Amino acid sequence: MTLAHDVAGSGTTVILLHSTVCDRRMWDPQVPALVDAGYRVVRCDLRGFGETPMPDRPYDNAQDVTDLMDLLGVQQAALVAASGGGQVALEIAARWPQRVTALVLLAAAWAGHEPSADLRAFGEREDALIEAGDIAGATELNVHTWLGPHADEATREKTRQMQRHAFDVQLAAVEEVEPINGEADLAAITAPSLLISGRHDLADFRWIAAQLSDQLADARHLELAWAGHLPSLERPDALNPVLIDFLHEAHTAR
Template structure:
């Protein structure tokens, strides 16, 4: 199965990978500016999110992304990943390093990361609410936990809709994605690891650690951001992404 996706524009490919509290709609604000900047832009929904149905057998989200690139005839692409999408971007880049030209990671997770007590406590609260059937409260917990102080009510409503849809779809899940054991040392792409000062410590620490793990990576912390800067300050984050993708004077190839 090819996961649901949108494609527009022409030029060097950029693939947008969403957070696990969102779906591909989280990139609405970045979509047209990236097209206008001379890119072929792809955004997709992981299984159980947006328009992509659940799988009936174990699967790999990174494998799905690489299969989508093959389906679209894209040999190389820059990957932009938010949160869980950042983890998938890292995994895909480790599995097929020759296919990834650049990595822009926004509050990214990381394969093999062991969650802190703070993040475990969040997960415990979320699980308890879901098990009790208090889905609306679980949605609100996610909205309040993952958006920083810059997010306005329109943005919160947008995340609320995406998270609620994901919960509704995933309530019937009987299988999940495989967790690949990957070697991040295989990654060769220039990498920008962005963290938000208002995010969980886990994601700040991951972003700060990546320059020591990858051959060509740098860390940038945004003092105003929570976990989802592309939604909290869309224009500023878009400018940051474009600067990274074009920092050598042309669209990254």
């Protein structure tokens, strides 16, 4: 199955991988800026998000993305990924390091991370709301938890719509199917990497960014004082220049 996707612009390819709170629409504020900066931008919906349906068998998100690259004739690309999409990007960069030219991870999840009490409490509360049939309540919990103080009401509503749609698609599945998550061998990742965290996010994601920046071969960590978990939505005016400057720097150095 081909992931739902769209392509804009021309030049070096940048692939955008969404948070599992959202879908590919979360990158609406980044696409025009990246195209104007001279990039070909590919964004896709992972399985069970946006316009990509749930699968009926175990699936491999990293393989899905590289299959899409093959379909589009993309041999190499920079990966820009948020939260759960960041975990997918790490796996791609570890399994196919020659295909990744640069890596930008925004509040990335990491398979090797042991959740804090706060993150476990969030998961337990979300599960309880879903079990009780309160999908609206579970949606609001996500909007409240994952957006920082600079997100305006339009951004909160857009995030609300994306999260509610994901719940509707995933809960309508006949049976629950889990992704196949491979362990990312961080030592195999060669791409220059920027790890971005937000001071208003849960501590887990600040810790992950710091750990990854220490363990990856060519990486640095940037903490944004204004940001929560989804800085690309919260303040694209502040995030986009950081993103574009890093991509230009990484590709100029090659």
